[in-house]
Amino acid sequence: MISKEKFMPMEFFKKEAFKGSIKGMRYRVKKEEEGLEAVVYPEPFCFEATSEEKKTRKMFPFSEEGRQQVIDWLNEQYEERKEEWESAARY
Numbered sequence: 001m002i003s004k005e006k007f008m009p010m011e012f013f014k015k016e017a018f019k020g021s022i023k024g025m026r027y028r029v030k031k032e033e034e035g036l037e038a039v040v041y042p043e044p045f046c047f048e049a050t051s052e053e054k055k056t057r058k059m060f061p062f063s064e065e066g067r068q069q070v071i072d073w074l075n076e077q078y079e080e081r082k083e084e085w086e087s088a089a090r091y
Contacts, residue, residue: 002074010067019047024089025078026050029070035062038070040077042088 001022008018008029017030021043028039028047041047041055058073060066078085 001078002071004068004071007067007071010062010064013062013067022074022078022085024085024087025081027074027077031062032059034059036060036066036070038073040074040081042085044088 002020012018013029013031013036017028019026019028021027024043026041026043026047028041030037030039037057037059039047039055039057041050056077060069060073
């Protein structure tokens with residue numbers, strides 16, 4: 001699971017996208033004009049090499065509350081789609 005303590009602070013997102021993974025699920029969080037965009041997608045490829053149809057996106061407010069919502073959503077995506085991620089990790 002992704003914890004708030006180990007997740008990038010809000011200041012980080014003003015400069016760069018944050019990418020990470022957890023057991024077959026990759027993710028990217030990036031500041032956009034509308035707020036924080038979170039994207040999940042399966043391994044084995046990087047964000048740029050993964051086709052759009054394999055990506056799931058969601059927008060959140062660019063705030064500390066939005067950051068917590070991103071963390072919660074990423075953890076939900078992992079739990080709800082665990083079999084998908086575990087099968088992707090086998091490649």
